[in-house]
Every structure is written in structure tokens, then in C-alpha cells.
Amino acid sequence: MGKNFLMVAKTLYGLEDLLVKELRDLGASEIEKGVRSVSFQGDTGFMYKANLCCRTAVRILKPISSFNVFDEDQLYKRIYEIPWENHMDSRGTLSVESTVFSKRFTHSKYIALKTKDAIVDRFRDRFGHRPDIDRYHASLHVHIHIDRQIATVSLNSSGPSLHRRGYRVAPVAAPVSEVLAAGLIMLSGWSGQCDFLDPMCGGGTIPIEAAMIACNIPANINRAEFGFEHWPDYDPELFELIRNSALKRVKEFHFKIYARDRDPLAIRKTKANVGEASLEEFIDIQQADFINSEKEDKEKNLFILTNPPYDQRLSLRDVSDFYGRIGSTLKHGYAGSEAWLFAANETALKSIGLKPKKKIKLYNGKLEARLVGFNLFSGTLKARKSTSTS
Incomplete structure (x- = not known):
């Protein structure tokens, strides 16, 4: 079995207890409930399973860095220092989203843009070319969360929101997700x-x-597709094993x-x-x-x-x-x-x-x-x- 690591499952307000139970039933450890989120530990196979099976999760994040930040220039510098080449190819595609709860930083789109600039500049400086931006089918989906002065950078293993189940081919006005x-x-x-x-x-x-x-x-x-399917360490055989195991539990x-x-x-x-x-x-x-x-x-x-x-x-x-x-x-x-x-x-x-x-x-x-x-x-x-x- 692989080594366990920290993950954070994002959810909707009021569904936190349901998500805690889902993760516990699936076999997660070190579960802690937050507001619109649940943190937990599991290995790579569990990350695949959580994405596949959780009904109340919006996305499954894998934090890779956390640091104090006081201004945009410092944010850019700390993001730039992360070895992004370990997580994607320089000719891949990138998507960045952010959530911000801070008096110092008030514009989430600007934070996402600053993060994107730092990542692509690192690739350009080291490899002479940079990743393109692709919101939905990116090689790597990056999520940055700023709470007051603490920034947490995560890889979004889900990609686009998990409410996109894949069966809604005929949308209607004002649907419930x-x-x-x-x-x-x-x-x-x-x-x-x-x-x-x-x-x-x-x-x-x-x-x-x-x-x-x-x-x-x-x-x-x-x-x-899921975001993790584009990661360099993606194990398709393990994912197929997880998928087949989940299907055996259909009743x-x-x-x-x-x-x-x-x-x-x-x-x-x-x-x-x-x-x-x-x-x-x-x-x-x-x-x-x-x-x-x-x-x-x-x-x-x-x-x-x-x-x-x-x-x-x-x-x-x-x-x-x-x-x-x-x-x-x-x-x-x-x-x-x-x-x-x-x-x-x-x-x-x-x-x-x-x-x-x-x-x-x-x-x-x-x-x-x-x-x-x-x-x-x-x-x-x-x-x-x-x-x-x-």
C-alpha cells in the first residue's frame, strides 16, 4: 500500500456531516470536519476512490505547500519556488482557481492570476516555453486558498467540480446541482x-x-475524466482496480x-x-x-x-x-x-x-x-x- 497523505474534500454548506460519514465508510483516517470542507488522510488509491464514490464532495484537494503571505509579490515568489515541473510537463495545460478570506487580499481572481503568472514564469525561465491555460481539461488543476495571511497551495485531483457527474446531457433552467x-x-x-x-x-x-x-x-x-488522470504518477491499473471494486458493491x-x-x-x-x-x-x-x-x-x-x-x-x-x-x-x-x-x-x-x-x-x-x-x-x-x- 502507498503512503498516506493529507487531503481536503470541499463540500457545500450543511453537507459536512454527510461527507464525514462517506469518507469514514470508505476507509479514510484522521478525519476532521471544517466549514464546507473535511480534511482526512489516505493513500493514492483512496484519493481515486474518494473522487469516484463521494456523493457530497465538490472536489478533492491534495495540499503541497502552506506558507505565510503578506503581499502579492511575496505570494508570487513563494509560488514560483514550488517545483511545478514535478507535477506537470512544460508543454501541458494549466488551470488555477482560488478562494480568499483575508483583509490583505480581497480579489480571488487576481490571486489566481498572480499564481498562474508565477507558475508559467518558472516554466518559461527553465524550459524556454510555458504551459497553456485550459479551464476544464487541464493537465494540472491548481487550487490556492488564502485564510487571512496563510496561503495553502493544493493540487485539485478532481479537476472540474465533482457535481459534473457526466450524465446531464440535457440541462434545464435553474437546476439543483x-x-x-x-x-x-x-x-x-x-x-x-x-x-x-x-x-x-x-x-x-x-x-x-x-x-x-x-x-x-x-x-x-x-x-x-478526473484531474489526477493527467498527473505524472497516475496509475491506471490501480484506478481500474478501485473502479471495479466499487462496481462490485452495486446492489x-x-x-x-x-x-x-x-x-x-x-x-x-x-x-x-x-x-x-x-x-x-x-x-x-x-x-x-x-x-x-x-x-x-x-x-x-x-x-x-x-x-x-x-x-x-x-x-x-x-x-x-x-x-x-x-x-x-x-x-x-x-x-x-x-x-x-x-x-x-x-x-x-x-x-x-x-x-x-x-x-x-x-x-x-x-x-x-x-x-x-x-x-x-x-x-x-x-x-x-x-x-x-x-
């Missing part, structure tokens, strides 16, 4: 124990992530996932995305309007999770009325079910008119949002209390 969709499902507690319905499925991201969770399919099995799923939407274009895009993910046997896709609908099989347990429009990136004529009708449909048509709604409109969620059992604060992009759960009982609350005490 694949990482967030997986997080919503995992936070709700559904893992394949009953039928699942997304009645406003958009492009099908939530149903697809649900199917992959239920069947234990590796999250990024459809991804075209059967004996229930059904229903993807519904009233928009025929959304349904066509859902079918395209589900087909790209090769999940047609698990996901039933039909055009249907959820409002005033009823549970298709009243004898079966049903779990509902959806990300309805909430008048932010998609406009609604009367958002309160729309959410009121969602609440009425849930109450009268889906008694005996469990329902979870994710929205970035507090007023809209209050208009549902049902008492939530749980609220979880999250973000959808920069929008503060809530994942809200409801138990949909039959009859009135008064009648249920009377029955339970008799």
Missing part, C-alpha cells in the same frame, strides 16, 4: 427503503441521484422511482439524462401535473422529495398560491406519505399550510434555502390525538 441533490436525499433519510416520487423533476437530477443512492452506484461512474433495488413534471420539455430532458445514466429500469418517467393529483398506489409507502420553483431563478405568477396548492395536494392526495420540499423562499414554504417535522438550512448557489420535511397523516390533527389517547 448533482452534489446538492444527493445531499438533499441523504439528509431526508431516504436510502431506497420504499417508492420515491419527485413530482416536479425538471431535468431529473433528484430521481437520478436517488437511483444511484438506492443501488449504491458510484457517484461519478459516468464522469469522463439491487426492489422499489420504484417516479419522475414527474407537467412540462413536456422537462420530461424529454429527464429521459435523455436518465438514459445517459443507464437508469431507465429504475425510474418511471411521465408527464403529469402534481397539483390536485393523488397517490397512485394508496397501499404502498411513498417518499416525496422535490425542488419546486420558488420565484427566484424561475418566475411564478403567485408563489404563495402555488405553494398553497402544493400543500393542499399533499394533504388530500398523499396521506400516509412522507414529503420533503427544498426551496429558497421562506414565504412560499409557510404558504404550504402544513406543520413541518424538520427544517434544515442549506444554500442553493448563493440563495439561502430550507429543506423542510412533513409527515402526511390521514385525517385531522385533532382526530389523530383523540385516537392515540383512547
Whole structure:
């Protein structure tokens, strides 16, 4: 086995505990939770496994240098001193991204540009030519993080964000990201124990992530490439071994996932995305309007999770009325079910008119949002209390 080293998995706000559990279950050691991040230790094979299997990670970083920095010239000098030729060929391609939390440094794009300049200048000075820039398919993805005066330089083993699973060939307006969709499902507690319905499925991201969770399919099995595949020490045989081992853990799923939407274009895009993910046997896709609908099989347990429009990136004529009708449909048509709604409109969620059992604060992009759960009982609350005490 190879030597363990430090890695940092980046995630979304509110998904840190889920990522800790994922990494622990995969076999990571020295796990420490941060804000939107989890640090851990593992070897090269584990780095491959984490990229392939983690549903709630946005990227997996391998730190290579950390130092104090007080101005841009000092940053340039310290970046220049790193032996970048050990990590990529001078005729390769480069991508640099940065995150900055500092009073001294206030512009993340400028920090990324300064970092890029230092790297390419080192190559030019030593080899007479420099790497080109390629944002998505670079030979090396570099990440620099500045927290106050401490700069940490990392190699991004994932490349572009891990929310790019590879199956979304037909995008829709205002989609929920694949990482967030997986997080919503995992936070709700559904893992394949009953039928699942997304009645406003958009492009099908939530149903697809649900199917992959239920069947234990590796999250990024459809991804075209990872950043580490371009590294000089990439071991394709080891990665294939990791990949085959993960696929052996795929399990059967004996229930059904229903993807519904009233928009025929959304349904066509859902079918395209589900087909790209090769999940047609698990996901039933039909055009249907959820409002005033009823549970298709009243004898079966049903779990509902959806990300309805909430008048932010998609406009609604009367958002309160729309959410009121969602609440009425849930109450009268889906008694005996469990329902979870994710929205970035507090007023809209209050208009549902049902008492939530749980609220979880999250973000959808920069929008503060809530994942809200409801138990949909039959009859009135008064009648249920009377029955339970008799």
C-alpha cells in the first residue's frame, strides 16, 4: 500500500456531516470536519476512490505547500519556488482557481492570476516555453486558498467540480446541482427503503441521484475524466482496480422511482439524462401535473422529495398560491406519505399550510434555502390525538 497523505474534500454548506460519514465508510483516517470542507488522510488509491464514490464532495484537494503571505509579490515568489515541473510537463495545460478570506487580499481572481503568472514564469525561465491555460481539461488543476495571511497551495485531483457527474446531457433552467441533490436525499433519510416520487423533476437530477443512492452506484461512474488522470504518477491499473471494486458493491433495488413534471420539455430532458445514466429500469418517467393529483398506489409507502420553483431563478405568477396548492395536494392526495420540499423562499414554504417535522438550512448557489420535511397523516390533527389517547 502507498503512503498516506493529507487531503481536503470541499463540500457545500450543511453537507459536512454527510461527507464525514462517506469518507469514514470508505476507509479514510484522521478525519476532521471544517466549514464546507473535511480534511482526512489516505493513500493514492483512496484519493481515486474518494473522487469516484463521494456523493457530497465538490472536489478533492491534495495540499503541497502552506506558507505565510503578506503581499502579492511575496505570494508570487513563494509560488514560483514550488517545483511545478514535478507535477506537470512544460508543454501541458494549466488551470488555477482560488478562494480568499483575508483583509490583505480581497480579489480571488487576481490571486489566481498572480499564481498562474508565477507558475508559467518558472516554466518559461527553465524550459524556454510555458504551459497553456485550459479551464476544464487541464493537465494540472491548481487550487490556492488564502485564510487571512496563510496561503495553502493544493493540487485539485478532481479537476472540474465533482457535481459534473457526466450524465446531464440535457440541462434545464435553474437546476439543483448533482452534489446538492444527493445531499438533499441523504439528509431526508431516504436510502431506497420504499417508492420515491419527485413530482416536479425538471431535468431529473433528484430521481437520478436517488437511483444511484438506492443501488449504491458510484457517484461519478459516468464522469469522463478526473484531474489526477493527467498527473505524472497516475496509475491506471490501480484506478481500474478501485473502479471495479466499487462496481462490485452495486446492489439491487426492489422499489420504484417516479419522475414527474407537467412540462413536456422537462420530461424529454429527464429521459435523455436518465438514459445517459443507464437508469431507465429504475425510474418511471411521465408527464403529469402534481397539483390536485393523488397517490397512485394508496397501499404502498411513498417518499416525496422535490425542488419546486420558488420565484427566484424561475418566475411564478403567485408563489404563495402555488405553494398553497402544493400543500393542499399533499394533504388530500398523499396521506400516509412522507414529503420533503427544498426551496429558497421562506414565504412560499409557510404558504404550504402544513406543520413541518424538520427544517434544515442549506444554500442553493448563493440563495439561502430550507429543506423542510412533513409527515402526511390521514385525517385531522385533532382526530389523530383523540385516537392515540383512547
